[in-house]
Amino acid sequence: MFVKVCGITTPEMLDVCVDASVDAVGVVFAPRSVRYIEPGDARMLGERLPRSVEFVGVFQDAPTDTVLEAAHVAGLTTVQLHGVVEPGGIEAAEAAGLRVIRALGAAEYAAGAAHDSLLPAVRLLLDGPDPGSGEAADPASLLSRPPERSWLLAGGLTPDNVAERIRAYSPYGVDVSSGVESSRGVKSEDLIRAFVAAACSA
Numbered sequence: 365m366f367v368k369v370c371g372i373t374t375p376e377m378l379d380v381c382v383d384a385s386v387d388a389v390g391v392v393f394a395p396r397s398v399r400y401i402e403p404g405d406a407r408m409l410g411e412r413l414p415r416s417v418e419f420v421g422v423f424q425d426a427p428t429d430t431v432l433e434a435a436h437v438a439g440l441t442t443v444q445l446h447g448v449v450e451p452g453g454i455e456a457a458e459a460a461g462l463r464v465i466r467a468l469g470a471a472e473y474a475a476g477a478a479h480d481s482l483l484p485a486v487r488l489l490l491d492g493p494d495p496g497s498g499e500a501a502d503p504a505s506l507l508s509r510p511p512e513r514s515w516l517l518a519g520g521l522t523p524d525n526v527a528e529r530i531r532a533y534s535p536y537g538v539d540v541s542s543g544v545e546s547s548r549g550v551k552s553e554d555l556i557r558a559f560v561a562a563a564c565s566a
Contacts (some may be wrong), residue, residue, distance in 0.1 A: 366537025367563050368516065368542060369556055370422060371399035377525075377551040378409050378474035384560040387537070390444065393426070393434050398549035399541065403437035410439045418442045420465065428453040432460055438524065443487065454483060462464075465489050466518070474509045489539060492519030506533045523558035527566035538563050 369381050370390030381389050391406040392399040401409075403421075410419045421440040423431050425447035435443055435457070440472040445453070449466070457464050466482055467489040482488075490509050492499035500520030510533075517529060518539035526538055542548070544555040 365563050366516065367560050367565060368418070368420065368537065368539040368563035369538055369541070370420070370518075370550075370552065371541040371545075371549070372395075372409065373399060373401050373549070374551075375409060375412060376414055377556070380551075380553045380556050382412075382414065386417065386436070386556075386560060388420050388442070389413060390420040390422050390541070391438065391555050392422045393422035394422060394446070394525075396424075403434040405439075418463070420444050422446065422467075428456050431457060435460065435462055438466070440490075454486060458483065458485065463487075467491055467518075467526075470506050470519070474506075475512070484513075486513075488513060488515040489518055490535075491514055491539075496502040510534070521559070523555055523562050526559060527562045530563060 366387045368388035368390055369386050371392050372378050372381065372389050378389060378502045391401050391409065394400060413419055419440050420442040421435055421438055422444045428450045429518055430445055440462065443463060444465040444467055445455050446467040454464050464486045466486050470490040490506065514536045516537040517533055517535040521529065521538055521540045522543040530538065540559055544551055544559050547550040
């Protein structure tokens with residue numbers, strides 16, 4: 365099971381993620397987020413990561429130039445794109461050597477959002493209606509139209525429910541942020557370790 369922990373802002377919690385054997389660590393470049401981090405500060409985190417761990421930057425409604433510049437400064441391996449993506453933005457990211465995760469609300473996906481034209485290497489992330497809020501993805505939407513490509517489940521996941529949801533929806537991976545926080549924006553070592561253990565035992 366592929367496990368991504370998102371919203372990392374400190375070297376201490378990044379080191380916990382690595383020690384817990386996560387597959388990807390995410391940093392947030394959406395300025396309105398409580399988990400926002402500057403690309404230069406993110407680079408100092410990314411330099412601590414082993415090459416086996418994906419370093420993912422999360423963007424919301426960001427112009428392609430902004431995504432590419434932040435990715436370069438931060439040293440990202442992967443960009444996760446929420447909201448509006450400019451035409452050609454995914455292709456530009458891939459041409460720059462970046463992996464791409466396209467994030468959509470589960471209900472948006474089930475309603476037939478424009479995702480069928482995504483490039484083959486692009487992974488989907490299906491989220492709740494308000495990313496980062498901890499609000500769960502709509503179960504009916506996840507079951508009505510299961511993706512035919514690799515996809516990650518996000519939205520409302522916690523150490524207590526992640527195994528059950530993996531069994532119910534069969535994603536290839538899971539993504540968590542608020543579900544491993546002791547308070548809003550503050551990650552918990554115990555919750556990170558418990559989440560990874562639960563996800564990998566599902």
